[in-house]
Amino acid sequence: MIHIEKTNFKNEDFKALVAQLDADLAKRDGEEHNFYHQFNGIEELKHTIVLYDKKRAVGCGAIKEFRSDTVEIKRMYTIPGSRGKGFATQILNALEDWASALGYSICVLETGKRQPEAIALYKKNGYQIIPNYEPYTQMENSVCFEKRLRK
Template identity: 35%
Template sequence: MNYIVKRTTSEDVGFKFLEKQLDEELFEIYGEMQNNYSSHNTVRDLKTIIIYDDKKPIGCGCLKFLDYDLAEVKRVYVSLEDRGRGVAKIIVKEIEKLAIESNVKNIILQTGSRQKAAVSLYESMGYKLNENYGPYINDSNNICMKRIVG
């Protein structure tokens, strides 16, 4: 497939379209518990990757800068009908490129403990389990991971 990779911000309409799908899916997986995490998922003006198949946005992800050499992967999502085609790997690789271009050396991320496919994806890309950080400390519903990219 010939996908189009767009670098933009989290204000992009294509991102908002996919983010709505992501939030709906997370609510299906975690139910009311997801309300505890909604504030952690709010993103504003982050560097964002959107993958298009023709003119349709099918996947997204963001990079949030935390420190001079540390950034966090946020809001990685691929629409249900487009999974299994390598789109998520493209998104994560593009996010890593953004990080490297910005001299970020360490990338961290959080995913839910029920999202086995996401954990497998990140492990296959070299991410290692890391102690839970920030709002995820002492929360067994979350898995935090880290990768050195620079």
């Protein structure tokens, strides 16, 4: 049974999943990890989601205001043993719905070129590549995306 819980950065399951995400990104990003890590603090995240599969936390994501009409998707992660089951798309859809309910009309996000599965996920879900936004404008490894939310 799948359950999606809306929460915030204080949720212990969210924090545990983010710790796993950070460990994965440290390996993928290599020397660039410290640059990216400075923009991935969770203390500002008031809108987070944890996806549970049979009461086990297997994935997470968050939204954070980027501009008055735009949120940034942050901290998307699914544990390795639960990938390929559509959980990331469910988390992404729930975040988009929450953003829309809060009055936002656009989602943006940044991911890395060393995360091909993330790039595929976002393209599959209607995100379009855009020029890198600050603070990623000079980062060769970054890929930025945008999606206009349905009304």
